[in-house]
Amino acid sequence: MFHRIRRRAKEPSEEQRRFFELSARLQTQVPPGIGVPPTEVVDDFLPPELRVPSHDQVDGTIMPWKQPLVLDGEMVACAECGTYRDWLILSTRGQIWLRCRAGHQQQETRLDTAWFNRNSGPADATHATFEDCLRHLGH
Template sequence: MQATQPWPDFPEQAPPAPAVGEAAAADFLPPDLRVPSRQEVAGLMMRWQPPLVIGGEVRACPECDEYRDWIVFCMRDDSIWLRCRAGHETKEPGLDAAWYNRHSGPVDRFHPTLEESLRHLGH
C-alpha cells in the first residue's frame, strides 16, 4: 500500500540552549541517585555456593581445601579472584570477566567497604 500524500516536511529542531547561568549538565541525576560507574568501584562480587568446576576439575582453596561457598570477585582489571569461607584469597586464571558476566545477576547494591559487601553476601 502506498501513501497517497507525501510525508510533510518538518524542520529539524535543535534542543533549547541552556539559560544564562544554568549548567549544561543540569539534566543529570543528583549525586545521591547516581549509580557508580565501574571505574568508581574496585570490583564486583557474587556468591558461588556449589562446587566451582573449572576446566573439568573442582576448584579447591589452596590453603584449606574448601571447595564450596566461594565469593567470586571480578576486579576492575577483569581479573577474577576467589575467596573461600575461611577468608583465603587466590587469583583464578581459569576464569575471566566474560565468565563472571555470564554467571552473575544484575548489580543490586553497592557497598562502601569490602567488609560490608561480605556481610551482605553472608560471609
C-alpha cells in the first residue's frame, strides 16, 4: 500500500502540470509598465503653505518652560532678577539661551540642542520675527 502511494507521489498531479505549463508561458512575458519610463511625474510633496521650514531655514526654535528648571541638582535662576520659573528656552546656532518673563536672557551651557530636541514638542507655528514669536508665546 505504501509503495503505491510513493509511486503516485513521484508523478506530478494534473494541477502541478497545469501550473508548470502556465509558469513556462508567463516567464517570457513582462507585466505592463515594467521597463517603460513614466509618462507623468507626480509631485507628492505638500503644497508650499503646508510645508514646515527645515532647520537650516530658521534662525532658532523656542519652547516655553513653566516649571522651575533644575540642572545638576541646582535650580536655575535669572542672573538679573532672580526669577526661577516661566522660562522661554531658545535653541539657536547650537546654543541654548534662557529668557525670563522680564526679558533677561542668559546662555545656559549645561544644556545642548540634543536636550532641547528631547524635551520640546512639535512646532505649532513659525514666525517671521523674534518679536512675533514672543507675542505668540505670551511674553
